[in-house]
Amino acid sequence: MALVQVDFFSQSLMRTVTFQAIIPTDKIIKGKVQTEKKTFKTLYLLHGVFGNYTDWVTGTRIQRWAQDNDLAVIMPSGENKFYIDNERTQEYYSKFIGEELVNFTRRMFPLSDKKEDTFIAGLSMGGYGAMVNGLKYYDTFGYIASLSAAFLIESYPNAVDGDNVSYLSKRSFLESIFGDLNQLQGSDKDYKALLLKIPQKQIPKIYIACGTEDFLIKENRDFRDCLIEHNVDVTYEEGKGTHEWDFWDRYIYRVIQWLPLKQQAGISSGHIDG
Secondary structure, three states: OEEEEEEEEEOOOOEEEEEEEEEOOOEEEOOEEEOOOOOEEEEEEEOOOOOOOOHHHHHOOHHHHHHHOOEEEEEEOOOOOOOOEEOOOOEEHHHHHHHHHHHHHHHHOOEOOOHHHEEEEEEOHHHHHHHHHHHHOOOOOOEEEEEOOOOOHHHHHHOOOOOOOOHHHOHHHHHHHHOOHHHOOOOOOOHHHHHHHOOHHHOOEEEEEEEOOOOOHHHHHHHHHHHHHOOOOEEEEEEOOOOOHHHHHHHHHHHHHHOOOOOOOOOEOOEOOO
16 A cells, blocks of 8 residues: 655646545455556545645544555645635636546546546535535546535525634635625535536435534534435435544544445555455
């Protein structure tokens, strides 16, 4: 298993950006090196607010599970920009995630270009970003997973500024990211609106999980109900936990189990007997 850090110039963001990649390598199984040439299924994995491309490796056991399942994992930085296009600042994060990053990593690594082998997931802000971009680029992503997702856009038009308002809830901050908050619903930043634009048979499979003590539980249940109402293939799970890494570590493993992967562990520092 190779853990790779890549810097490259993004045309969507007009600057050099960094992502981290977990790439499967040859395995030793029962004393023999498996050297077959193949392409890998790929998970594009998005972090939450205040994080960066290192979050998933430092906060969870994703590297171990990717190794065991021959899964490539691509982890970009989204800053605090919610992985959406911002015309005013000319930062096209949605295009970066859904087009440029996918195309670049497929050229750089032996990744499958099939929709059924290409997945997107994230937590909190990244859970929102995964859902929006997974639906927006449904021709690219076959599976979408959101953990503790920030499904909050319906509340944004009521946001205000003030000394007692948290940074992420201030109207001025939200407007700097989303633009006119009264125009959000029905736009390409609205997960419900995007869902309704996709032909039924082409909707990606969806997984949603949220902690029962998480402050976003109501919003996650609401979107689950929307998906069920529209006969979408959704797997929904809840478990004890708040908005924190212990929950995300447990449930990213549940995501790995849900994805169409075949586990085959070889000799490594975590599997000495191979």
